[in-house]
Amino acid sequence: MPAVQETVEQVRAIDIDQYKYGFSTDIEMELAPKGLSEDIVRYISARKNEPAWMLEWRLDAYRRWLTMREPDWARVDYPQIDFQDMYYYAAPKSNAAPKSLDEIDPAILETYKKLGIPLREQEILAGVAPENRIAVDAVFDSVSVVTTFKEELKKSGVIFSSISEALHEHPELVKKYIGSVVPTTDNYYATLNAAVFSDGSFVYIPPGVRCPMELSTYFRINEQKTGQFERTLIIADKGSYVSYLEGCTAPMRDENQLHAAVVELIAHDDAEIKYSTVQNWYPGDSQGKGGIYNFVTKRGDCRGARSKISWTQVETGSAITWKYPSCILRGDDSQGEFYSIAVSNGAQQVDSGTKMIHLGKNTRSRIISKGISAGRSQNTYRGLVSAHRRATNAKNFTNCDSLLIGNACGAHTVPYIESKTASAVFEHEATTSKVSEDQMFYCMQRGLTQEEAIALIVNGFVKDVLQQLPMEFMVEAQKLIAISLEGSVG
Amino acid sequence: MVMNAITPIRTPAEQALIGAFGALRDSGPASAALEGLRIDGFSRFEASGLPHRRVEDWKYTDLRALMREARxxxxxxxxxxxxxxxxxxxxxxxxxxxxxxxxxxxxxxxxxxxxxxxxxxxxxxxxxxxxxxxxxxxxxxxxxxxxxxxxxxxxxxxxxxxxxxxxxxxxxxxxxxxxxxxxxxxxxxxxxxxxxxxxxxxxxxxxxxxxxxxxxxxxxxxxxxxxxxxxxxxxxxxxxxxxxxxxxxxxxxxxxxxxxxxxxxxxxxxxxxxxxxxxxxxxxxxxxxxxxxxxxxxxxxxxxxxxxxxxxxxxxxxxxxxxxxxxxxxxxxxxxxxxxxxxxxxxxxxxxxxxxxxxxxxxxxxxxxxxxxxxxxxxxxxxxxxxxLDADLMFYLKARGIPHKEAEALLVEAFAREAIEDFGGGPLAVVEELREAMLTSVTEWMRART
Amino acid sequence: MSLLEIKNLTAKLADEDKQILNGLNLTVEKGQVAAIMGPNGSGKSTLSYVLAGREDYEVTDGEALLDGENILELSPDERAAKGLFLAFQYPIEIPGVGQMTFLKAAVNAQRRKNGLDDMPTPEFMKLVNGRAKELGISPDMLRRSVNVGFSGGEKKRNEILQMALLQPKLAILDETDSGLDIDALKIVADGVNAMRSPDRGFVVITHYQRLLDYIKPDVVHVLSAGRIIKTGGPDLALELEAKGYADIVGKAA
Structure with a gap:
């Protein structure tokens, strides 16, 4: 395990950054050989003792990936990624199948504690009302180190585990659903993920069950030169409900690290999935050095009638964000929602939005996107709303607002609105403006400093979206936005 | 000619356009001023061919598919x-x-x-x-x-x-x-x-x-x-x-x-x-x-x-x-x-x-x-x-005895009028004539629907 | 020492050449209510914005001393912390920002600058609810976003509420009577009168005498073409109302 301390010190010396989660954990890791090949795919599959069909599925994806080209349509600019110059598998050595928390490396537990994510159930239980409990799947580099409250969830029939574990314990469910929303052929990064994904979370909510607590996965990239490729699969069976939250951080390093995840959601008849993300990967320094390349494919399939999938995202991190959480509204009367706050500062580049594909009758969707660009960042909303011939009475409402802070950044809106049905009603509105001078003056006349005034006005600007987050995360997200914008006014 | 290592596959329309350019060139020189434009335009076309749906600006108008032949x-x-x-x-x-x-x-x-x-x-x-x-x-x-x-x-x-x-x-x-x-x-x-x-x-x-x-x-x-x-x-x-x-x-x-x-x-x-x-x-x-x-x-x-x-x-x-x-x-x-x-x-x-x-x-x-x-x-x-068309408005008009077709025409004309109405605003007499001509076209178009 | 002393104040819009304030002199004493009246375009609102520190205006000459300290180089929030309050003619809407959040941010910003800890929430709630009740501000208004969806009268009452919470040394009321019906006017005037004290000064800017029936001024100044052209007692306001501005402005010119 190479010493990373030096890098950390170098990065720390760049004092402009406000990133709170930039520490790294010194821990002995097992790494796959560097680079990507069929052998690496086999290595990952073997490390996880996967069934033969899973290996074939991966190899199939890998071979297809070799024939694909990196997409270039997004408004993001970055040097060519050398896919041979990174590790595709990194796991803490001590983590060989821990049976309980006591077997987990204390350094890892300490890491999560520092991130504000306690993993010891007794620590969580102390002073937390049962309804406010959150079950956590903690993913450290390529592996899930622990999943909390599993036993308690099992009582109501909810399966919440790492996807590696689910492959052994519920292979029929994994086999049935994996790749059914984001096929292995979907896009460059999703196909790469299918070949090399190492871990992620698996959730199954049985029919009629309302998941008794919030579920969440906390992703941490720690190792150098490592890509993180996790895969999440959530299935809400008929009439069930689940709220799921994803958080992510990484150390400050002056190299770029790749994160290419895939999330698949399936909602059957009358089921509802609420998926929230607070994305706070290391964004790089203010000069654009370092930071995570975040190329993520997230898609929900409202497969059943009257099903509902709601995406909420607060994006403050990553050097590059390329992500379009989408809904396929297949079931009649199904609903899709997308609420997004994307904050960019420094040299960050964000190209994010959603797709609402209306296939079923009487389907409804709603998009509220708030982009805030500061520094020298570029922030793009890119979205598709489409109604197919059969999607009679489809309805969409889209509101996309952008706020600019400073005159060196850019804010862009690229919506595609496609209707093949007369009875579909689509409404789209978008605005771009700067923080109002009148509002600033009013706040400052009442005694608020410039930074306080901006934070207050920006929080007002994003309120509609913040309200969609589970209460505990709303406050966190609010603080995170303020921190991300620090130093944006001179 | 631009020498490409890979010769792109040309559609019949593209081939015809290339042929037409050759014929035009052979038919005698244009004025020097136009000659430069022609060559610049042609080489740009030759390099990319007719735009198709993978060209973002032509995503919804696939000219390669819509223009089967070149006249x-x-x-x-x-x-x-x-x-x-x-x-x-x-x-x-x-x-x-x-x-x-x-x-x-x-x-x-x-x-x-x-x-x-x-x-x-x-x-x-x-x-x-x-x-x-x-x-x-x-x-x-x-x-x-x-x-x-x-x-x-x-x-x-x-x-x-x-x-x-x-x-x-x-x-x-x-x-x-x-x-x-x-x-x-x-x-x-x-x-x-x-x-x-x-x-x-x-x-x-x-x-x-x-x-x-x-x-x-x-x-x-x-x-x-x-x-x-x-x-x-x-x-x-x-x-x-x-x-x-x-x-x-x-x-x-x-x-x-x-x-x-x-x-x-x-x-x-x-x-x-x-x-x-x-x-x-x-x-x-x-x-x-x-x-x-x-x-x-x-x-x-x-x-x-x-x-x-x-x-x-x-x-x-x-x-x-x-x-x-x-x-x-x-x-x-x-x-x-x-x-x-x-x-x-x-x-x-x-x-x-x-x-x-x-x-x-x-x-x-x-x-x-x-x-x-x-x-x-x-x-x-x-x-x-x-x-x-807004169903409530249609119902309201029909409730007042206006037949379906006429109600449609009324609402469509009002819809079109929003874009036409304040056109111009300058001193030209023609602007008024043009506005009227265009509104008439809208009315006639609606009338011609069967 | 006077509470406010303005000497030869000259100012213009930052991106235009035309001077709006032309060597204005004005003194306001502690405990005094000074009315400033003047025709449209005389520079009344400019005066209030320049004193509060709006960036669109450029001070080209002169000074403004609050308690003996020149405030013209300070940022708007620093002036607010020194006890200057402006009740806006057109209060600004801030969508998404709750009234309570805003009021609390303002009260605590002031406390922090004066070396005090943040006000505990229960105490703050009690304070706001009490003042709001006096001004006829409903709990519903306190739950809404700042000034969003408020009627003209509600916005003005909201300004007075903020003034009551911040307890300024010097309050400038910019055309607070505009857009108010008589009942709202009384409520606003009562709110202001309740705050009159020997330590506090008011500058009441208005076009009409009407407001001064309810907020009795100690002194009336007439502003024209960016200067105070006449100063008198409360009677001056009545004279202006009767004769109009043309007469007095004409004489001064």
Whole structure:
């Protein structure tokens, strides 16, 4: 395990950054050989003792990936990624199948504690009302180190585990659903993920069950030169409900690290999935050095009638964000929602939005996107709303607002609105403006400093979206936005 | 010839266009001024071929699929063609003052009508002007975004003649120029025309283009108009695209608007099987305003695309873009609009709206209203709506005894009127005539629905 | 020492050349209510914005001393912390920002600058609810976003509420009567009168005498073309109402 301390010190010396989660954990890791090949795919599959069909599925994806080209349509600019110059598998050595928390490396537990994510159930239980409990799947580099409250969830029939574990314990469910929303052929990064994904979370909510607590996965990239490729699969069976939250951080390093995840959601008849993300990967320094390349494919399939999938995202991190959480509204009367706050500062580049594909009758969707660009960042909303011939009475409402802070950044809106049905009603509105001078003056006349005034006005600007987050995360997200914008006014 | 290691697979239309260019070149040299344009245009076309759906700007108008064949180039009209054109043009009510007529893309001075050109207006040969005046040459070359466009490149490649219309500084025209561009009957051909309009400083002018041709003929037309509105000038520009039902119509309007200037453009589209109206408008001076508007009424299997780029390159300018689509049958409407605000263009005010009404189950509409903003002190917005006629309004009208068809017509006319109503606003008498003519077209179009 | 002393204040809009304030002199004593009246375009609102520190204006000459300290170089929030309050003629709407959040941010910003800890929430709630009740501000208004969806009268009452919470040394009321019906006017005037004290000064800017029936001024100044052209007692306001501005402005010119 190479010493990373030096890098950390170098990065720390760049004092402009406000990133709170930039520490790294010194821990002995097992790494796959560097680079990507069929052998690496086999290595990952073997490390996880996967069934033969899973290996074939991966190899199939890998071979297809070799024939694909990196997409270039997004408004993001970055040097060519050398896919041979990174590790595709990194796991803490001590983590060989821990049976309980006591077997987990204390350094890892300490890491999560520092991130504000306690993993010891007794620590969580102390002073937390049962309804406010959150079950956590903690993913450290390529592996899930622990999943909390599993036993308690099992009582109501909810399966919440790492996807590696689910492959052994519920292979029929994994086999049935994996790749059914984001096929292995979907896009460059999703196909790469299918070949090399190492871990992620698996959730199954049985029919009629309302998941008794919030579920969440906390992703941490720690190792150098490592890509993180996790895969999440959530299935809400008929009439069930689940709220799921994803958080992510990484150390400050002056190299770029790749994160290419895939999330698949399936909602059957009358089921509802609420998926929230607070994305706070290391964004790089203010000069654009370092930071995570975040190329993520997230898609929900409202497969059943009257099903509902709601995406909420607060994006403050990553050097590059390329992500379009989408809904396929297949079931009649199904609903899709997308609420997004994307904050960019420094040299960050964000190209994010959603797709609402209306296939079923009487389907409804709603998009509220708030982009805030500061520094020298570029922030793009890119979205598709489409109604197919059969999607009679489809309805969409889209509101996309952008706020600019400073005159060196850019804010862009690229919506595609496609209707093949007369009875579909689509409404789209978008605005771009700067923080109002009148509002600033009013706040400052009442005694608020410039930074306080901006934070207050920006929080007002994003309120509609913040309200969609589970209460505990709303406050966190609010603080995170303020921190991300620090130093944006001179 | 560009030597490529890989020879791209050419469609029959592309092969025909390449052949036509060769034939044109062999038929004798164009003027030196046009020669450069032609070669530049052709090499751009040759390098990329006809645009298809993977080319983002042509995503919804796959020209490679829609233009299966390329028609032979139209030659200069002979006496009998001119005579037939004269009759056809004569039937078209004049909107404006002096009428200038193009037949198959060639200027036909003998068909001019409506009296002599007003004082301060000159019409001359573009190639001659380019040879003598570098500023005209530069203008014809086009802005970078226009030059990168393949329809524009093809227009360059097949240019044999162009027209320069100049309005002297300070001139105030009472009537607009009535520009009619007609394609003659007979075997289908490819018509190319190029018009450059320069409105001098402080002048105020209007120009109305009408594009028409025979029904049932699969002719192809590629027209380019390049406009310069100098400081303090006003130009009101109307456009009626009433081409024959089988036609392919590609139109490019490029405009550069100077300081404290005003440019207002309104396009009515009802004709052609496949059409695309491209607008590349750029503010070159401060404190100016531009309004771009359009009404497209499509039926059957018509396809019409409006693709506009509104570039704010200087501070303190205002732009408004309002486009309406009324779709019937299995028609396909497309609106792609982009407002670009460059880093220096502070205090920009830009608003774009695209609205669609579908009158049947079959049509489809694709919208892509974009904002690309690099300056912070701006107020920009776009909106987009798409749907059927408001059911509550329809019910209300019918409850008052108005039959279904009439109620539809009333609401559609009101919908179209929003884009047409405040067109112009300058002193020109023609603006009123044009507005009326366009509203009448809307009414007639609704009446003709069965 | 006077509470406010303005000496030869000259100012213009930052991106225009025309001077709006032309060597204005004005003194306001502690405990005094000074009315400033003047025709449209005389520079009344400019004076209030320049004193509060709006960036669109450029001070080209002169000074303004609050308790003997020149405030013209300070940022708006620093002036607010020194006890200067402006009740806006057109209060600004801030969508998404709750009234309570805003009021609390303002009260605590002031406390922090004066070396105090943040006010505990229960105490703050009690304070706001009490003041709001006096001004006829409903609990519903306190739940909404700042000034969003408020009527003209509600916005003005909201300004007075903020003034009551911040307890300024010097309050400038910019055309607080505009857009108010008589009942709202009384409520606002009562709110102001309740705050009159020997330590506090008011500058009441108004076009009409009406407001001064309810907020009795100690002194009336007439502003014209960016200067105070006449100063008198409360009677001066009545004289202006009767004769109009043209007369007095004409004489001064």
């Amino acid at each position: 032979p180039l139209a030659g200069a009209p002979d006496a009998s063609v001119l005579l037939a054109a004269k009759v056809a043009v004569g039937r078209l009510p004049r909107v404006g003052g002096s009428r200038i007529v193009l037949v198959d893309g060639f200027h036909a001075p003998d068909l001019a009508d409506g009296g002599a050109l007003p004082e301060g207006v000159t019409v001359s040969d573009l190639a001659a002007a380019m040879a003598q005046r570098p500023e005209i040459s530069a203008l014809v070359t086009g802005q970078p975004a226009t030059r990168a466009n393949i329809a524009f490149a093809l227009n360059n490649a097949f240019l044999t003649e162009g027209l320069l219309i100049e309005v002297a500084p300070g001139t105030e025209l009472g009537h607009a120029l009535d520009l009619v561009s007609i394609t003659s009957d007979g075997a289908p051909r490819l018509v190319t025309s190029r018009i450059v309009v320069v409105v001098g400083a402080g002048a105020s002018a209007g120009i109305v283009e009408t594009h028409l041709g025979p029904a049932g003929v699969e002719y192809q037309k590629n027209v380019v108009m390049q406009v310069v509105v100098r400081d303090g000038a006003t130009l009101e520009h109307g456009r009626r695209q009433i081409e024959g039902d089988q036609a392919l119509h590609l139109a490019t309007l490029e405009a550069s608007v100077g300081a404290e200037a005003h440019f207002d453009s309104l396009t009515l589209t009802t004709g052609a099987a496949v059409s695309r109206s491209q607008l590349f408008v750029r503010f070159a001076g401060e404190h100016s305003n531009v309004t771009l508007r359009g009404v497209s009424m499509l039926k059957g299997r018509q396809h019409a695309d409006t693709a506009l780029v509104m570039e704010h390159a200087v501070p303190h300018c205002q732009s408004r873009e309002t486009f309406k689509h009324i779709l019937d049958g299995e028609a396909h409407g497309v609106f792609q609009g982009k407002i670009i605000v460059q880093p220096v263009a502070q205090k920009t005010d830009g608003r774009m709206m695209s609205q669609t009404i579908m009158l049947a189950e079959g049509p489809s509409m694709d919208n892509k209203p974009e904002l690309e903003i690099f300056a912070d002190d701006v107020a920009c917005a776009h909106g987009c709506t798409c749907g059927e």
